[in-house]
Amino acid sequence: MLKKLACFTGWLLVLCLSLLFSFTLGLWQDWRTSSILVFWLLMLLVTVLLWCVGHALVLVIKGKKGRRLFEKFRLSRREFVLKAHWKTGASIIKRARRQREKLPLFLLLGDRCGKSTLLASAGLPTFYNNADDTLIRPTRTLRWWFFRQLCVLDVSSNFLSGSPAVAQAWKRLVQWCTSMPAPAGVIIAIPVTSLLNADLSALHALIRQQRALLEPLVRRFGEQLPLHIVITQCDRFPGFSLWAQQLSDEQRLQPLGYTWSHPPHIDGQDEQILHPLFSALKLGMSHVRLSMGRSVELTATEDTTLLNFPEEFSRLEPALRYAVASLCEPNAYFRHTSLSSIWFCATEPLEENRSRRAGLFVHHLLANHLKDLGLRRGNQRWLERPHVRKICSATLALAALWIAVSAWLSFDYLKATESQSAPDGLAAFLAKDEQRHFLSPRYLPFFPLLEARRQKTEAHLLQTPSKKRQPEIALDAYQWQVLRAAPEEQRDLILSLADAVITWQQMRDGFTLDALQKNPPVKKALLQREYPRTLSPLSIMAIERHFMLSSDGEKWLLTARRLLESLLNHDPALQWLVAPGALLPPLQAAAWWPSLPDSIMLSGLWTLEGEKKLFGWISTLEKAVSHPLPILTQEKTRWPTQRQDAWRQYLIEVSAHLSHITPAKLARPHLVAMGQNKSSAMQFVHRTLNELQDIKAPQAQPWLQTLRQLQQLSTEANASTIVRRTTQIDRQVRQTLTDWLQGNRDSKMPDSAAPADRAWLHWQTVRNKAVKEAVSQGAPDAHLTRALFAKNENGDGNPITDLLPALTALQEHITPQNTDAGVNAVWLFYQNDAQRLAANAIHQSTCWLNAQWKRSVIWPLGKNNDTRGYEQQQALSQQLIGDFLRGPANAFLEKDKSGLSAVSFAGIHAPLTAEFIHLVRHGYPAEKLLDIQERESTRDEDQITALVTKVTALETEQNALSKKSWKLNISSMPATVPGGAQLVPIGTQLTLSCQNGEQKFTSMNFADTQSFSWQPGHCTDVSVSVMFPGFTVHHRLYGEDAWPTFIRRFTSGEALFQNSEFGDDADLLEQTGIKNLLVRFSLSDTYELETAWQAWYARAQNIDELNTQIADLAFRSEQHTSTPISALPGDIAQCN
Structure with missing residues (x-):
């Protein structure tokens, strides 16, 4: 149990370690998780396969167990037994062949016709077989007969049955035969009873079976496999045994048959096919018949039989001819086989042992004739073989034809070049001649002649006048030209130098002119020599190649290569390499937004095509200098950052121009595309991601990471819930494993994937709802802008109002504390869709408002206008416009410092015309859009009434004082x-x-006294006059405060007046030299008068202030005058 547990633990540990290795390698190479798992499974599969192969090899090397095991499973039981019998004889034949012994092999085929009995009764000793060959036993599979100089493989008649298993076994046997030397022939055994049978269908069936069995061998060996037909059981032919008994023992050992020196042509319609055979048999039998004489032991019947035997034996010819034709004649199913000989044999029982039989006419056949036929065919000289002769004749004919054709082509080739004397013609000939390979079969017999012609042509071309140039002078001038050129021109010049260096190196490597012509042409400033202007580029290239192969050419090449390296290192920033040019078309923003100017573009060098072009340039430069340069390697390293910086600036510039959105109608295809994430902004985003897809994740800048994260959210949103969940788990596992491999123990996986997904889905839902409403909108209507500028009474929210908040929520989940301008530009592209939807809604609504203006204002004014006067028409226009402003236009107008103006949403103003805005600002105050209790004019009127009441009260008090x-x-x-x-x-x-009149007090500088009576508000003029001899000067005071001012002036009893205070009389004082006058008036108590004046004056000031306020309020309410009807605009909105 512990052993099994340890084994299981070990295998589990191996699987875990291999999986860890796969993930480490995959994360390092930034593979997908599916690719990592596939790599892991393939690694396990390859490991198991290698282990199995190694184990099998060990078994094969140690004990060949594997091969035996495979053979058992590969072969059936019948085939395995057949293989064992086959290997027994095949090993003997191979051993004899290794010993250079000639042992012809014959295959013996027949259908229970006594062929095994015939071999056993031949009376010849056998080798490599301990069994008694004289015993007659049927052959079940195979049986090898090894005679002294002959080997016969007796094939069982069971193979003629045609069953599938037997047919498969025969295929195996034929396959094994092909691994050995070709057999010397095939012996076909046919019983004589089949020839004597009057029914030829049985004979045809027998021959067809043998022919089918023979076909695989004929297909494999062809004419190398001659057929030897043996007619067995001839003792069953009437009189054959009697005739054979009359022969001597030596004659019975000799073969009875015929051998063709050349295989005959078999034709079933030709009756002379077997004529040589039976003619020879009849002649020999006739001779033997004469030698027999008449035996006394024979009866008359037997004697008659012997005399007629040669003619009777010839009766076999038709049947045998039919059998030979069926066996050898080709048809649609079988190939042609070559017939070598036909023999007649028989066996007869021995008198002393009837269980054994003795062969007739078979001893010498097996001992000598078949051996000689096999060896003679093997020793036949290859030239004497018919097919070899045909091949040799065809080869000689083809060789003669080849030489003749080559002579004709070479003659035309040389004749066409004899007339070429101009350098261009000579260069064209050299280019054409180089296309001819030096081993080309067309010109190979006359190659030396063509080569001499080529050398002569090249020497003649080099006689073209040209002037040698010094490499230092020419290349220094080229360097000066490069250094003072613009960056784009510098790049072209440096690349031209690199191409020239590559071309020169190829010239030294032996490239042909056609191959060199595929390179960019070498500039004239870089050529080794100066040539006439009439010389073609091909001629110049041919001459340049010749001189480049010299020592001067090698010096030129080395100097140019050093110059190229110095030019590459002269600018560490490689500004010339990344300079924009016309070679790659720029990426214009107008391709997505036709309204944007063509000046907003990105150089084509920063695209994928540009990257391929740049790396191609770098490859060309490295190939030219023949080794990597550190400055180019650094440029490859900096390239991802430079590309991202260029795209970042491009996105910022495009987004800045897209921030100014004007109301415009979106066509239905554009709306549908927006709902499918195929709007102009999204297509631009997808193009950006595709162009930067080769930027690896560690190299990506924040704005690109944000863009990829948004793209990933979009992809996951379209997937099923299981796929989204699987992706999130995959992302968490990869991040955790990456942190663990990097040693970031304290790092935590941000749990922002789910909120970001929900925020994205919410944004998509809101946007799709807005798109759906916009698509379903038919005629222009205000439905799209409901509750857009303010909530309506029903509280029906507009999805457009939720667009920007949803996008802001998404932005807070993905980039909560962003300060990067590139990231802001990314969000502006997504915000562009929301702004365009809002602009479309505002445009549709303002178009509806324009239609409402025409229907509710313009049309009623034009209807029955002849029946109304101008005042009535003006009053009607005021009423209609007021109703319009309080009705449909109320939601599209807002109040600002200047009065009424067009409403706006997200910086998008409703496209109301300037004429309409001027109309509502100057002709209709903003308060008319409000209810009467909320209007400012109502409040002003209430305030005026209150002020008038105050004025009335103050005037009553003032009148009382007056x-x-x-x-x-x-x-x-x-x-x-x-x-x-x-x-x-x-x-x-x-x-x-x-x-009520004037009060005067005149004094002639005496002490006089007079009383004055004063009423506030009734005395407005005071005059002080000073009398001189001959003239009088006057000082006047005007206003309600004239008397109080006089009193305050003379409070001290006197007042000093300047001459300028006397008005027009000041000139009289100036003429007399008087600058000041001192006037004296003594006043009584002025306290009550001053108090009355202050009271009256305070009320007067209050009345003035209140009147001013009343005037201002009245002016504000009266400043909006009626607008002339002719000033009414026809359209109030820009609805194009």
Whole structure:
């Protein structure tokens, strides 16, 4: 039990270790899990197969047990026994062959015709057989008869039965025969009774069985397998035994038959086929008949039988001819067989032992004749064989024909080149001549002549005038040209130099002109010599190749190779290698978005085709310098990062232009494609992933990882639940195993796969719902934008409103704390689909709104407009437009600082025309879209009413104050000029103008007193006059506060006036040199008057402020004037 447990544990440990090795190798090579498991199973299978093969080889090497075991299972019991009998004789024949002994082998076939008895009664000693061969026993399978110089394989008559098992055994026997030297012949035994039978169908059936048995051997050996027909049991022919008894013992040992020196042509219609045989038999029997004489022991009947025996024996010819024709004549089923001889034999019992029999006419046949026939056929000179003669004759004829054809082709070849004297013609001949292989059968007999012609042509071509160039001068000039060229031109020049170096190396390696012409042409600046302009490129190449094979050519090549290495190392950044060019078409964003400008493109060098092109250039450069360069190796290492940087910048640029979305209608095919993840943005994303599919996961930048993760989510979303779950488990197992192999013990598998999947499915569901509604939308309608700008009364949510939040949720699951611009660009491509769906919905709704404008505003205004006046038409337009704004247009307008404007969603504004926006801003305030209790004008009117009430109250109080009057006593004092003057005032006058008249106080510089009466709001003019001799100057005060201002000025009893304060009279003062005047008025108590003024003035200010507010509110409500009907727009939305 412990042994079994240990064995099981060991095998389990081996399986686990092999699986761990497979996963380690697969994760290192970034294989898929399925590929890793297949590799593991194949490794186990190969290991088991190798173990089985090794074990079998050990068994075969040690004891050949394997071969015996396989033979038992491969052969049936009958075949196994047959194999054992076959190997017994085959080993003897092979041993005799190794000893260079000639032992002809004959196969003996027959159907119970006494063939085994005939061999046993031949009276010849046998070898390699301890059994008594004289005993007559039937042959069940095979029986070997080894005579002194002959071997006969007696094949059992059971093989003629035709059963499937026997047929399979016979195929095995024929297969074994092919592994040995070819048999010397086949002996066909036919009983004479079959020939004597008048029914030829039985004879035909017998011959057909033998022919079918013989066919595999004939198919394998052909004419090398002659047939020897032996007629057995001739003692049953009437008179044959009596005739044989009359012969001597020596005569009975001799063979009775005929041998053809050449195989006869067998034709069943030819009656002369066996004529040589029976003519010879009849002649010999006639001679023997004469020698017999008349025996006294014979009766008259027996004597008559002996005399007629030769003629009677000839009766066998027709039947035998039929048998030979059936056996040897070819037909649709059997091949032709060659007949060598026909013999007649018989056996008779011995008088002393009737159980044994003695053979007649068989001893010498087996001892000499068959041996001689077999050896003579084996020793026949190969040239004397008919088929060999035919082959030799055909070979000589073909050789003569070959030489004749070659002579004719060579003559035409040389004749066509005799007229070529121009260099281009000579070069064309050399190129054509090089296509002719030096062992070409067409020109091989005359190869030396053609080779001499080629050398002469090449020498003649080299006589073309040309001027040698120094490599230092020519290549230095080329280097200067490269260094001052633009990066793209530098790349072309450096690659041209590399191609030239490769071409020169191929010239030194012996390439033909046709092979060299497949290379890019060498620039003229790199040629070794200067040639005439009329010389063709082929001629230049032929001459260049000749000089390149010289020592100067080797120096030129080495100098060019050093120059190439220096040019490759002159720019460590290899800007010339990755410079954009016209060789590869750029990847334009307009291919996906026709509205984008053609300037947004990515160089074709960063695509897969460009990568192949770049690596081809690097391969060309490395091949040219004949060894890897570190700078090119570093470029290969940096290439994945550079490609990702270029694609990242391309994505950022494209996404920046896609962020400006305008409302536009999406066609039905575009909507269907969007629902199938085949929108322009998704196709662009798929193209990006396909172009960067060779970037391995460890080398991928964050934006590419995000893009691949989104693609993986899309793929898994389309799969079944079991597949998604299996993928998640696979991802977790791979990540865990990778962390374990890298030694990251504390790393945890982020549990964000399931939330990301759910977020992706939610995003897909919302998007597909929005697409479905957009596809099912017929005529333009506002249904697509329901609740898009605000929730409607029914609360029916629009799937478009959930698009961007769903995408934001997905973004938070995949890249929660992203600061990379490339990752943001990736999300903008997915956001583009949502924005386009929203733009389509807004476009459809605004088109519906435009139709509503025409139906509810424009059409009613045009209907019966002749029956209404302009005022009525204007009133109707105001009503219709107001109803329209409060109705269909209410959801498409919003209020901002400038008034009403078009609504927007996700930065997409409704495409309302500027004329319509101007109409609603200046002709219809935004408050008209609200209910009357929510309008601002309603609040303004309420406020104006409140303010008017306050004004009325203040005016009542002010009027009450205005009806009262306050008295003030004023005393005058002399007015003077400070500092003195030529003229001095002679008097003063104070005037107070009120609504009820003027009050004046005139003083001639005496101490006078007068009383003044003042009412607030009724006195608005005060005048102070200073009288001089000949003129008077006046200082005036105006306004409701004129009298209070005067009082405050003279509170101290005097006031100093500047000459500029006297208005137009200031010039008179200036002329007299007076700059200041001091006026004196003494006032009584002014407290009550000042208090009354302050009270009245405060109410006046309040009334003014309230009136200002009332005016502002009234102006705001009256600033929207009626719009002329002619200013109404025909279309209010851009609906193209």
